[in-house]
Amino acid sequence: MDKTRKRLLKLSTVILAAVIALAGCGGGGNSGNSASPKNEPANKETSTPAGGTENKEPVTLKYTFWGSPQEKKAVEEATKKxxxxxxxxxxxxxHIPESDYDAxxxxxxxxxxxPDAGYVHGELGEAWQKEGKFINFNDMFAKDTEMKKEDFLDYIWFNGDDPNYTWGISTAGETFGLFYxxxxxxxxxxxxxxxxxxxAWDWDQFVEVAKKLTIDKNGKxxxxxxxxxxxxKQFGVSFENWYGPIMAHxxxxxxxxVSADGTKFALDQPEAVEAVQKLADLINVHHVAPNPVQAKSxxxxxxxxxxxxVAMSMHGQWINLDLGAAKVNYDVGVLPKMKRTVAMGISGVSAMFKATKHPEETWLLTKYLADPSGALNLYRDGLWMPTLKKWYTDPALVAQWAENNPAHPSGxxxxxxxxxxxxxxxSPVYYVKNFGKVSSMAFSALDPVWLGKQTAEQAMKGVVSKVQPEIQGRYGK
Structure with a gap:
């Protein structure tokens, strides 16, 4: 899943899949457990929908998605429920292989x-939202009496040029931390x-610890x-160089x-250059992180x-899935501090297609999959974090996914x-227009930096004239 996520967020510019936080992007291996009585969510709805079902016309919805075998199983379990x-x-x-999905x-x-609903890669989704191919989430919330937009984390929406046009929602709550x-x-x-x-450690403290945990073949x-x-033989820290981990710093x-007014490329500015250079120095100056050649092995x-x-990894929360399943003796901390320490939200996007003949039923499915109780194993086993706030604030709900399991250690x-x-x-995936093109050009230009052949400042100054024409602004809230 870690591999799929990286490719997904990087290749497709990382807007991954969906709100339909459903049983989406990756589930734990024991997805069947969520159906057993002892694991049923405390807030599971058991009543028959208002109006009964006896007079309902049969409806079939088409839902498209990608993901690992565990994800596939989890989605199928959730839609069955x-x-x-x-x-x-x-x-x-x-289920469509991620590499073939767009085609x-x-x-x-x-x-x-x-399809009625499903995952959408960011670049394709951004183009299609300009053509009005998606249902506006705001319109559906306006008619809904059970759920409102304010029930969700505030950053998770994908908006169009009209800020009242919300065409997608994050698959899950996701961010970066320090695994060890x-x-x-x-x-x-x-x-x-x-x-x-x-x-949080400041950067110098972090580097000193990484040095003590970097061991050569002679034990020094x-x-x-x-x-x-x-x-x-043992690196103190590792990180991947796709846009997500880099932008987190x-x-x-x-x-x-891009600049706050959306008019200028900003990765060449001092704050960004400094952060990138500090990461590169972990490889080429302090020798506590593997270079791209070493990382391949x-x-x-x-x-x-x-x-x-490696002793530490600066990575996304979704690797809790693999670490927990392998019963690794690990824990997690916050990323080291630069000028501040914040959690950069990141995820993919899912949407509802306007071409559906069944918008109300599509909305029912979307709401169902946005609630962790529909696919609890995805959260409990470590792949996702919820997008609904109550799953962070209600102790009874938190206990169902974030406590007493190997994928959620004490930190x-x-x-x-x-x-x-x-x-x-x-993260910029939510607000940068033409994100796919801009990020691809900018982050590929950093390849020589990780190899120690250029400084971050040199690389960014060398690419700014190429990227600037691609800057098209920012989407509003």
């Missing part, structure tokens, strides 16, 4: 076989990372005389991808922590749950 609640509605859940869904639309192997910290006698944002760490930087340093971030190839509530609820800022 939805049909049990609304027996006149059948959901045809169509196949475009062909479906061209053939007048448009507790055994390696114990072996080094090093204090573990703080989980609370107000106690990066603070020892004679440390062999060319033969490292850029926004913490007060930078952005390292498995996923979760496996790297599990196999003790999770402070580092992720509370931080995302109370201390969030949106």
């Amino acid at each position: 939805f049909t049990e609640k609304y027996p006149w509605i059948t959901v045809n859940a169509i 196949k869904i475009t062909a479906m639309v061209a053939a007048n076989e448009t 192997n507790k055994d390696l910290f114990a072996a080094a006698g090093v204090e573990t990372p703080p989980a609370k944002a107000e106690e 760490n990066a603070t020892d005389p004679g440390f062999d930087k060319d033969n490292i 850029v926004v913490n340093n007060g930078g952005d991808l 390292i498995p996923s971030q979760a496996v790297a922590l599990q196999s003790k190839l 999770f509530k402070d580092a992720f749950l509370n931080n995302l609820l109370n201390n969030n800022t949106p």
Whole structure:
């Protein structure tokens, strides 16, 4: 899933999938458990929908999505439960490989076989929303008596040029933190990372800890005389260089991808350049993180922590799924502080298609899948965080997914749950127009920086003249 997420958010510019926070993008391996009585959500609705079902005309909805085998199973479980609640509605859940998704869904639309709802890659979604291909969430909320927009986290909406046109919603609540192997910290006698944002390490503290946890083949760490930087067996930290992890630090340093007024490329500005350079220095100056060549021989971030190839990973919360399933002795802290420490919200997008012949039933499905109780295993097993606020604030609901399970260690509530609820800022995927083109050009230009061949300032100054013509503004709230 970690691999799928990275490719998804990076390739498609990372707007991944959906609000339909459904049982979407990735589920835990025990999705069947959520159907057992002892695991049923306390707030599960059991009553028959108002008006009864006996006079309802049968309806079939087409829902398209991508994802791992676990995700596929979870989506199918969730849509099955939805049909049990609304027996006149059948959901045809169509799993499409992520690499083929845009081509196949475009062909479906061209053939007048448009799905009723589903995942949409960001670049394609942005183009289609300009053509009015999606149902406006605001219109549906205006007619709904059970759920309102204010029930959700505030940053999760994808808006069009008209700020009253909300065409998509985040699949899940997602952000970045500092994962670490507790055994390696114990072996080094090093204090573990703080989980609370107000106690976050500053950057120098973080680098010093990473040095103590970087071990060469002779057992020396990066603070020892004679440390062999060319033969490292354990890195202190690792991070991926797609836009998500990098922007998590850029926004913490007060930078952005485009200027606040939406007129200028901003990754070449001092705040952004400084953040990127600090990350590159972990590789090329401090030698505590693998370079891109070394990283190719390292498995996923979760496996790297599990196999003790790295002591810390600055990564997205979704790797809790793999770490928990593998029963790794790990915990999580907040990212080290630059000028501030905030949780940058990120996710993919899902939408409802205006071509549907059944908008009310499509809305019922969307609402159902936006509530974790419809696919609790996705949250409990570590892949997703909710988009509904009550699942962060109601102790009984929090207990159902974020407590007493291996995918949510002791630091999770402070580092992720509370931080995302109370201390969030949106990633550029939510507000930068032409995001796909802008981000692709900007972040590919950083490749020489990670290899130590250019500084961040040189790379960004070299690409600004190419990116600037692609800047088209920002979407409003």
